[in-house]
Amino acid sequence: SQTIHQWPATLVQPVGSPLSLECTVEGTSNPNLYWYRQAAGRGLQLLFYSVGIGQISSEVPQNLSASRPQDRQFILSSKKLLLSDSGFYLCACTTGGPYGYTFGSGTRLTVV
Protein backbone atom coordinates (compact mmCIF):
# COMPACT_ATOMS: atom_id res chain seq x y z
CA SER A 1 0.00 0.00 0.00
CA GLN A 2 1.06 3.59 -0.53
CA THR A 3 2.84 5.79 1.99
CA ILE A 4 2.73 9.58 1.99
CA HIS A 5 5.62 11.63 3.29
CA GLN A 6 4.83 15.20 4.17
CA TRP A 7 7.11 17.86 5.62
CA PRO A 8 7.76 19.88 7.59
CA ALA A 9 5.55 18.81 10.48
CA THR A 10 5.28 22.32 11.90
CA LEU A 11 6.09 25.70 10.46
CA VAL A 12 5.88 29.25 11.79
CA GLN A 13 6.14 31.91 9.13
CA PRO A 14 5.72 35.70 9.16
CA VAL A 15 3.03 37.40 7.13
CA GLY A 16 4.25 38.14 3.62
CA SER A 17 6.83 35.37 3.54
CA PRO A 18 6.82 32.59 0.92
CA LEU A 19 5.70 29.02 1.54
CA SER A 20 6.63 25.65 0.13
CA LEU A 21 5.17 22.41 1.47
CA GLU A 22 6.13 19.12 -0.10
CA CYS A 23 4.39 15.79 -0.32
CA THR A 24 5.84 12.63 -1.82
CA VAL A 25 4.24 9.25 -2.29
CA GLU A 26 5.80 5.81 -2.15
CA GLY A 27 4.49 2.42 -3.10
CA THR A 28 2.34 3.37 -6.06
CA SER A 29 2.48 5.10 -9.42
CA ASN A 30 0.21 7.58 -11.11
CA PRO A 31 -1.73 8.46 -7.95
CA ASN A 32 -4.35 11.16 -7.67
CA LEU A 33 -3.00 13.74 -5.24
CA TYR A 34 -4.85 16.28 -3.12
CA TRP A 35 -4.10 19.19 -0.80
CA TYR A 36 -6.52 19.94 2.03
CA ARG A 37 -6.51 22.66 4.66
CA GLN A 38 -8.10 22.32 8.07
CA ALA A 39 -8.58 25.48 10.12
CA ALA A 40 -8.57 25.04 13.89
CA GLY A 41 -11.64 23.07 14.97
CA ARG A 42 -13.00 22.99 11.46
CA GLY A 43 -13.52 20.55 8.60
CA LEU A 44 -11.33 19.64 5.66
CA GLN A 45 -11.34 22.06 2.76
CA LEU A 46 -10.13 20.73 -0.60
CA LEU A 47 -7.62 23.17 -2.08
CA PHE A 48 -6.07 21.43 -5.09
CA TYR A 49 -6.10 18.08 -6.78
CA SER A 50 -3.98 16.53 -9.49
CA VAL A 51 -4.56 13.49 -11.69
CA GLY A 52 -1.12 13.60 -13.34
CA ILE A 53 2.14 15.47 -13.83
CA GLY A 54 1.50 19.13 -14.52
CA GLN A 55 -2.27 18.71 -14.13
CA ILE A 56 -3.59 20.85 -11.30
CA SER A 57 -7.16 21.80 -10.52
CA SER A 58 -8.02 24.46 -7.98
CA GLU A 59 -11.13 24.22 -5.83
CA VAL A 60 -11.10 27.65 -4.23
CA PRO A 61 -9.55 30.98 -5.19
CA GLN A 62 -6.74 31.97 -2.85
CA ASN A 63 -3.14 33.07 -2.76
CA LEU A 64 -1.91 29.50 -2.78
CA SER A 65 -0.76 27.47 -5.76
CA ALA A 66 0.17 23.85 -6.35
CA SER A 67 2.52 22.05 -8.68
CA ARG A 68 3.25 18.45 -9.56
CA PRO A 69 6.71 18.29 -11.10
CA GLN A 70 6.98 14.51 -10.78
CA ASP A 71 4.49 11.66 -10.71
CA ARG A 72 4.73 11.18 -6.96
CA GLN A 73 5.54 14.72 -5.82
CA PHE A 74 3.00 17.40 -4.98
CA ILE A 75 4.00 20.88 -3.80
CA LEU A 76 1.91 23.60 -2.21
CA SER A 77 3.26 27.13 -2.49
CA SER A 78 2.56 30.73 -1.74
CA LYS A 79 4.46 33.86 -2.68
CA LYS A 80 3.13 35.89 0.26
CA LEU A 81 1.44 34.30 3.24
CA LEU A 82 -1.61 35.82 4.91
CA LEU A 83 -2.72 35.35 8.52
CA SER A 84 -5.73 33.45 7.18
CA ASP A 85 -3.41 30.83 5.66
CA SER A 86 -2.77 29.38 9.12
CA GLY A 87 -4.03 25.84 9.50
CA PHE A 88 -3.29 22.16 9.27
CA TYR A 89 -2.36 21.19 5.71
CA LEU A 90 -2.88 17.62 4.66
CA CYS A 91 -1.74 15.89 1.50
CA ALA A 92 -3.82 12.90 0.39
CA CYS A 93 -3.55 10.25 -2.27
CA THR A 94 -5.81 7.75 -3.97
CA THR A 95 -5.01 5.04 -6.47
CA GLY A 96 -7.16 2.89 -8.70
CA GLY A 97 -10.21 5.08 -8.36
CA PRO A 98 -11.67 7.24 -5.62
CA TYR A 99 -11.90 4.57 -2.96
CA GLY A 100 -10.22 5.55 0.25
CA TYR A 101 -7.82 8.38 0.81
CA THR A 102 -4.45 7.90 2.41
CA PHE A 103 -3.49 11.05 4.27
CA GLY A 104 -0.03 12.34 5.03
CA SER A 105 0.83 13.28 8.60
CA GLY A 106 0.15 16.95 7.93
CA THR A 107 1.92 20.28 8.36
CA ARG A 108 0.73 22.68 11.03
CA LEU A 109 1.32 26.16 9.64
CA THR A 110 1.11 29.24 11.84
CA VAL A 111 1.38 32.60 10.13
CA VAL A 112 2.40 35.35 12.56
Added chain:
Amino acid sequence: GENVEQHPSTLSVQEGDSAVIKCTYSDSASNYFPWYKQELGKRPQLIIDIRSNVGEKKDQRIAVTLNKTAKHFSLHITETQPEDSAVYFCAASFNKFYFGSGTKLNVKP
Protein backbone atom coordinates in the same frame (compact mmCIF):
# COMPACT_ATOMS: atom_id res chain seq x y z
CA GLY B 1 -19.97 20.88 -6.62
CA GLU B 2 -20.93 18.51 -3.85
CA ASN B 3 -22.19 19.84 -0.51
CA VAL B 4 -21.95 17.58 2.52
CA GLU B 5 -23.67 18.51 5.76
CA GLN B 6 -22.93 16.72 9.01
CA HIS B 7 -24.79 16.69 12.31
CA PRO B 8 -24.37 17.05 15.19
CA SER B 9 -21.24 19.14 15.53
CA THR B 10 -20.66 17.81 19.04
CA LEU B 11 -21.94 14.67 20.70
CA SER B 12 -21.44 13.57 24.27
CA VAL B 13 -22.41 10.05 25.35
CA GLN B 14 -21.87 7.83 28.33
CA GLU B 15 -19.51 4.89 27.94
CA GLY B 16 -21.46 1.90 26.67
CA ASP B 17 -24.14 3.96 24.96
CA SER B 18 -24.56 4.23 21.20
CA ALA B 19 -23.61 7.23 19.07
CA VAL B 20 -25.12 8.21 15.74
CA ILE B 21 -23.73 10.80 13.34
CA LYS B 22 -25.69 11.82 10.26
CA CYS B 23 -24.66 13.29 6.92
CA THR B 24 -26.51 14.48 3.86
CA TYR B 25 -25.10 15.11 0.41
CA SER B 26 -26.34 17.00 -2.62
CA ASP B 27 -24.77 15.40 -5.71
CA SER B 28 -26.62 12.27 -6.81
CA ALA B 29 -23.49 11.23 -8.75
CA SER B 30 -21.59 10.60 -5.51
CA ASN B 31 -21.08 6.87 -5.18
CA TYR B 32 -18.65 6.37 -2.31
CA PHE B 33 -19.10 7.42 1.30
CA PRO B 34 -16.19 6.98 3.71
CA TRP B 35 -15.98 7.91 7.36
CA TYR B 36 -12.80 9.14 9.01
CA LYS B 37 -11.71 9.43 12.61
CA GLN B 38 -9.27 12.18 13.54
CA GLU B 39 -7.58 12.33 16.92
CA LEU B 40 -6.20 15.64 18.12
CA GLY B 41 -3.26 16.82 16.02
CA LYS B 42 -3.22 13.69 13.86
CA ARG B 43 -4.22 12.81 10.34
CA PRO B 44 -7.71 11.47 9.59
CA GLN B 45 -7.90 7.67 9.49
CA LEU B 46 -10.44 5.73 7.46
CA ILE B 47 -12.66 3.68 9.76
CA ILE B 48 -15.39 2.43 7.46
CA ASP B 49 -16.78 3.11 4.02
CA ILE B 50 -19.78 2.22 1.92
CA ARG B 51 -20.42 2.21 -1.80
CA SER B 52 -23.62 3.31 -3.44
CA ASN B 53 -24.75 -0.21 -4.33
CA VAL B 54 -24.87 -1.19 -0.67
CA GLY B 55 -27.39 -0.06 1.95
CA GLU B 56 -25.55 -1.06 5.11
CA LYS B 57 -22.12 -2.18 6.20
CA LYS B 58 -20.92 -3.30 9.60
CA ASP B 59 -17.50 -3.77 11.13
CA GLN B 60 -17.58 -4.88 14.76
CA ARG B 61 -18.98 -1.95 16.77
CA ILE B 62 -19.20 0.39 13.78
CA ALA B 63 -21.87 0.41 11.10
CA VAL B 64 -22.78 2.74 8.28
CA THR B 65 -26.13 3.03 6.52
CA LEU B 66 -26.87 4.71 3.21
CA ASN B 67 -30.17 5.94 1.81
CA LYS B 68 -29.48 6.99 -1.77
CA THR B 69 -33.01 8.17 -2.41
CA ALA B 70 -32.89 10.60 0.48
CA LYS B 71 -29.17 11.31 -0.04
CA HIS B 72 -28.19 10.66 3.53
CA PHE B 73 -25.88 8.30 5.32
CA SER B 74 -25.14 7.66 8.97
CA LEU B 75 -22.42 6.30 11.22
CA HIS B 76 -23.45 4.16 14.16
CA ILE B 77 -21.08 3.30 16.98
CA THR B 78 -22.35 0.84 19.56
CA GLU B 79 -20.96 0.13 23.04
CA THR B 80 -18.89 3.30 22.94
CA GLN B 81 -15.57 3.41 24.74
CA PRO B 82 -13.46 6.38 25.89
CA GLU B 83 -10.98 5.68 23.08
CA ASP B 84 -13.76 6.38 20.58
CA SER B 85 -13.50 10.05 21.60
CA ALA B 86 -12.30 11.96 18.52
CA VAL B 87 -13.59 14.05 15.64
CA TYR B 88 -15.43 12.08 12.98
CA PHE B 89 -15.79 13.22 9.38
CA CYS B 90 -18.08 11.91 6.71
CA ALA B 91 -17.31 12.36 3.03
CA ALA B 92 -19.04 11.91 -0.28
CA SER B 93 -17.16 11.20 -3.45
CA PHE B 94 -17.57 10.66 -7.14
CA ASN B 95 -14.03 11.51 -8.21
CA LYS B 96 -13.09 13.94 -5.45
CA PHE B 97 -13.79 13.82 -1.75
CA TYR B 98 -15.94 16.45 -0.10
CA PHE B 99 -15.99 16.30 3.67
CA GLY B 100 -18.58 17.19 6.24
CA SER B 101 -17.70 19.72 8.91
CA GLY B 102 -16.99 17.07 11.54
CA THR B 103 -18.52 15.79 14.76
CA LYS B 104 -16.61 15.92 18.00
CA LEU B 105 -17.54 12.81 19.94
CA ASN B 106 -16.87 12.72 23.66
CA VAL B 107 -17.36 9.41 25.43
CA LYS B 108 -17.57 9.89 29.17
CA PRO B 109 -16.26 7.05 31.34
